[in-house]
Amino acid sequence: MAKITTLILAKNEERNIVDCIKTVQFTDEILVIDDFSTDCTKSLAESMGARVIQHAMNGDWGGQQTFAIQNAKCEWVLFLDADERISESLAREIREVVENNEQKSYWIRRENQFRHYRATHGTLRPDYVDRLFPAKDSYVEGYVHPKIVTPYPNEKLKNIMYHYTYDTWDQQLNKLNNYTRLAALKYKDKGKKCNFLLDIMLRPLWAFLKVYIINKGFLDGKMGWILATNHYFYTMNKYVKLYFLYRDPDGRL
Structure with a gap:
């Protein structure tokens, strides 16, 4: 019978890691790749039975995910962020498709929640994310908003997982600052240029309207x-x- 490794990338996630791991106890291995947390993330994950490897991300989310896949012990991998939770119905569905062992890459519907605030459209509308697939020949590319690359056909699962996006506005704005920095560095590495009128004045307006x-x-x-x-x-x-x-002559932000 095919087995599953749950892969969780984490840094200073002591508020989330226990509840996250509780929802994937149905998998055969839980592997946490810890970006040298300074809180209790590592010890809490280990207390829940997870295997923890400390590995520096250095701003390369895709590289960290590829590292996680390479260190999984099972044939299948399930990616989960520390602020995400697998529903019971989804857990049953995941076990069923893995037991059938069809070599596919499965996308999961994610429902986003921001504390007690009610928002189900716009930026918090439900989305599908590629999270369950065979580890063999799979990797991830991209610094921010990375892309999972597999040789397997895609299919969507029916049941949902929950994504608890932010605890505070400070957290949301800090993430915005970090992601914009990584995106800018990625664009520059690829040689992407920036037109002041089109990209700084008009593109944000289109993003808002969209x-x-x-x-x-x-x-x-x-x-x-x-x-x-x-x-x-x-x-x-x-x-x-x-x-x-x-x-900037030194290329600094």
Whole structure:
């Protein structure tokens, strides 16, 4: 019977790691790749029966995920972020498809939740993420918003997992700052240029309209407006940082 390794990348996730691991006890191995946390993440994960390897991410999320796949002991891998939870119905479905052992890459519907705030459209609308697949010949590329690369056909699972996006506004804005920095560095590495009018003035406006109007963020009321506005600034800031990466003589942000 095929077996599953759950892969969790973590750094200072002591508030999340225990609840996360509880939802994947149905898998055969739980492997936490810890980016040298300074809190109790490592010890808490080990107390829950997880195997922990400490490995520096150095801003390369895709590289860290590839490292995790390479260290999995089972034939199948299930990726899970520390702020995500597998529902009981999804756990049963995952076991069923792995027992059938069809060589496919399975996408999971993720429902996003921001504490007690009610928002189910715009940037927090449900999305599908590629998380369950055979480890053989699979890897991940990209610093931020990485892409999982597998030779297997894609299929969607029916049941859902939950994503608890942020605990506080500070956390949300800190993530925005970090992700815009990584995105700018990625763009520069690829030689992508930045046009002030198109990328800094007009592209953020389109990003706002897309999540607020097309993705129906307006249905979430005040929260929809706030999150769409934050998405505007996310888009603008990654291009502002790219713009000045080319203009700073030391290439600093």
